[in-house]
Each structure stands twice: as structure tokens, then as C-alpha cells.
Amino acid sequence: MAKPTDEWFGQAFGKAWKDKAEEIGRFNLAIFGKTGVGKSTLVNAIFGAEIAQTGIGEPVTRAEHLYLHQSGTLGVLDTRGLEVGKDNDALLSELRDYLHGMRRKPLADQIHVAWYCVRAGDRRFEATEADFVRALADLGLPVILVLTQVQRGAGGRVHPDAEALAASIAALDLPIQDGLIHYTMALADDFTGQTAYGLQEVLDATFRGAPDGVAHAITAAQRIDFDRKRERAEVAVKAATTAATAAGASPIPFSDAAILVPLQIGMMASIAVTYGISVERSTAASIAATAAATTAGRSVVTNMIKFVPGAGTAVAAPISATVAGTFTYAMGQAWIRVCERLARGELGLVGGALDGDTVHRIFMEEFKTSASRRKISS
Known part of the structure; x- marks a missing residue:
């Protein structure tokens, strides 16, 4: 049975926790890429959150295909029902309206950084994807470009196909954070011996791209x-x-x-x-x-x-x-x-x-x- 002092302390601590969480605010990440490229896996690997799972989240105001998932100091904005590369106009129209409506809101309600994910095994980056990345940057979002599921061989060298894909993307001179393309393997694979890597680099780039005012929120949300x-x-x-x-x-x-x-x-x-x-x-x-x-x-x-x-x-x-x-x-x-x-x-x-x-x-x-x-x- 809890002592009266424990009950008092628990209530006082709970209030202080909620006050501090509100003070720290929320980091909101927009994540894009084709279906199945590993967006949720990447978010969960870095932030340790399951909020990126399909079926969780609420549609944002006046947007049919944008969903904002919130958990503690992290918010994740993603798409549902539209495909990047096929439905760019509809997606960008909704996103443009949403971002415009957020400009006068507190910093914790705004979108701070966008990740664009490309699966290395697809070995292609379409012109419509490049257009989408440029459009995100035009909307004022720092864009971090991530190659997912990139295998490495002995000595840590990434797969030659991934290197070739990254080189072809780099040649487009896209407006991406630091001009870098990040190789990642979000989850280790004991069967193949692949280890997780590249997550810290993506997180570091996220800190560099995000406003200083949400740095504490990112620090609290991330798990690596x-x-x-x-x-x-x-x-x-x-x-x-x-x-x-x-x-x-x-x-x-x-x-x-x-x-x-x-x-x-x-x-x-x-x-x-x-x-x-x-x-x-x-x-x-x-x-x-x-x-x-x-x-x-x-x-x-x-x-x-x-x-x-x-x-x-x-x-x-x-x-x-x-x-x-x-x-x-x-x-x-x-x-x-x-x-x-x-x-x-x-x-x-x-x-x-x-x-x-x-x-x-x-x-x-x-x-x-x-x-x-x-x-x-x-």
C-alpha cells in the first residue's frame, strides 16, 4: 500500500513531468518515399516508437491523405492512400495547404524536417521522385535523403549497386541537407550477418536541419x-x-x-x-x-x-x-x-x-x- 508521502510525491512528480514535456515541446518529422521502402522501420529504429505503424494516427485538418502520429516529444507526418511519384500533385497540394496553415502556429505544431527514403534494392530513383524532393525543399522543409536496406560487405563497403544509385542521385544536385545521401540498415539481420548502421548519421543530419528550438525535443524522442x-x-x-x-x-x-x-x-x-x-x-x-x-x-x-x-x-x-x-x-x-x-x-x-x-x-x-x-x- 502506498504511503501518503508517496501519493503526494507521485502527484507532484506527475505534474512536473507533464509541465516539462510541454516546455520541451514536440519535434515533428515528415517522412516520404514509396510504399515498402522501410520508412516505419527507420523511424522506429531511431526513435524507438511504434507510432509509425500502419493504422495509427489521425488525419490532419482538411487533409485526406496526410496523417500525423504523435507520441510524447515526437510527431510523424506521413501519407496514406497516395503514392509518391504517382500522386505528387495531390500530395503536394495537401502538404502545401497544411504547412501554410501551420505557419502561425507555435513551433511545436509545425513540421521541422522531412526524410525522403529510397530502397537501395530498387536500384532506381525516378524523375518524379526528384521532382517531389525539389518541391519539398521549395516548401521550406530541410530534406534528408536516405537510402534504406543498404547491404555492406566485408570491410564495411556498401553494395556497389547502392553506390551506383547514390551517384546517380548525387548527379541531380538536389536541394538536400548538407548535400549528403545517407546509407542505412535500420535492423540487424542475424541470418545474413548484416549489422544496423547509418542511424546516427541520419540523426545528426536531422539535428542540423531542424530549428534550434526543437533540439531538446529531438534529444528526448530519439533512442540511439x-x-x-x-x-x-x-x-x-x-x-x-x-x-x-x-x-x-x-x-x-x-x-x-x-x-x-x-x-x-x-x-x-x-x-x-x-x-x-x-x-x-x-x-x-x-x-x-x-x-x-x-x-x-x-x-x-x-x-x-x-x-x-x-x-x-x-x-x-x-x-x-x-x-x-x-x-x-x-x-x-x-x-x-x-x-x-x-x-x-x-x-x-x-x-x-x-x-x-x-x-x-x-x-x-x-x-x-x-x-x-x-x-x-x-
Whole structure:
């Protein structure tokens, strides 16, 4: 049975998570290419989302064949019922109207980047496809051109047919992002020994093409670049640590957590959203983590105070500032570790629920290590 404090914390964390998700916004990707070229597989490989599956999504306003699928910080716009190359005029007419209607909307509602996918095994890129790519660029969309299902031989060389196809496309001098054509294999194939590759390059190109204002949303949505996630999470930890240190140095006693708790909840929520952890899973994990933090926090405070005999108000203020900053920093680092393990699928379930004991242990280990780095023994 959940304790009242757990219930309160869960509600506070859930609200903070939703607020942070709204603040981060959404990255909207338009994806085009002929039927069967592997568009959904590519999206799912990079973003770890199943929203690109057929049958999921809602038609956009006044558009019969454009569908916008939304999940968290990712939106995917694709087509249904029309074929690129055969129905260009109808598709572009709907897309033009849609983009025009979005221009006055918030950035999170606009389409930011387009991927155009070509299956390498088709060995052809038709003139109508080239026209479609040019039209996308004319509409103001950065276009990333991706060759899908490109096999590689020994030494990592791509199949000669794929090289020839890429060369023929490059000769058209299309208005594509960075002038690059990206070779990809979205899924590994154990039977043939093919490994997945090229996904990071497509993601990097997407970051370069997208507006800066949606970079955090891309970071949160993608599932392959954990360095970017950690870098974003560290920003949240630094901001919260700075604010906590300032709060600890104020006349308010450290035992009064009215200022620190909202800072720490906000930090944890921001990190959870950045790692793409759902509100349900991150709330459950955060309750287990904060139970560990409470135990560790008492030790931090005790060890700090006992080395200052007779500490009065003048001494207690800087002590409180140091303790508050160190506690928040260690809490943030420990939570990053938990979220990364969750995002990588490394924390299993017990009886269908998140293993709280494992979360507690991982959090405590990292908390102690991080607190020690801040020169306080826990």
C-alpha cells in the first residue's frame, strides 16, 4: 500500500513531468518515399516508437491523405492512400495547404524536417521522385535523403549497386541537407550477418536541419544517442544545483524543504522526459529513488555538521548551502543513471511492476559516489 508521502510525491512528480514535456515541446518529422521502402522501420529504429505503424494516427485538418502520429516529444507526418511519384500533385497540394496553415502556429505544431527514403534494392530513383524532393525543399522543409536496406560487405563497403544509385542521385544536385545521401540498415539481420548502421548519421543530419528550438525535443524522442541525452540532463542538474546552493545559503533553515523539493522534483522530471521515460514509469522509479535519497540525505547532513563543532548561524549558512548543492547534485547524477538504465531497457519488471529495490540500490550507489566527488562523505 502506498504511503501518503508517496501519493503526494507521485502527484507532484506527475505534474512536473507533464509541465516539462510541454516546455520541451514536440519535434515533428515528415517522412516520404514509396510504399515498402522501410520508412516505419527507420523511424522506429531511431526513435524507438511504434507510432509509425500502419493504422495509427489521425488525419490532419482538411487533409485526406496526410496523417500525423504523435507520441510524447515526437510527431510523424506521413501519407496514406497516395503514392509518391504517382500522386505528387495531390500530395503536394495537401502538404502545401497544411504547412501554410501551420505557419502561425507555435513551433511545436509545425513540421521541422522531412526524410525522403529510397530502397537501395530498387536500384532506381525516378524523375518524379526528384521532382517531389525539389518541391519539398521549395516548401521550406530541410530534406534528408536516405537510402534504406543498404547491404555492406566485408570491410564495411556498401553494395556497389547502392553506390551506383547514390551517384546517380548525387548527379541531380538536389536541394538536400548538407548535400549528403545517407546509407542505412535500420535492423540487424542475424541470418545474413548484416549489422544496423547509418542511424546516427541520419540523426545528426536531422539535428542540423531542424530549428534550434526543437533540439531538446529531438534529444528526448530519439533512442540511439545517449551522449546527447546525458548532456541535456547535466544541464538540468547544473541549474538545479546552482539554485539549491543559493537557497541553502539563505536564512531559511535547510530542514525547511519548501524551496528545495520543488527544485529537485523539477530536475528529476526534466531528466525523465529527456530520457524518454513515460510519466507512469518515471513516477514509480522516482518514488523508489527519493526514498533512497532521504536516507542518504540524512547521512550527508550529519557528516557535514559534525565536523564543525558549535556551528552557529554564520557558519551554518554556508554549510547549508554546501549540503543543499551537494545533495541536489548527487541526487541528479543518481537519477540520470536510473533513467539511462530504464531507457536502455536494463531494468526489468517484478510481477509486472518496476523493480523498486533495484532502482533503490542503483540510486544509492551513484548518490554516494557523486556525493564523494563533491568532497562530502556520505
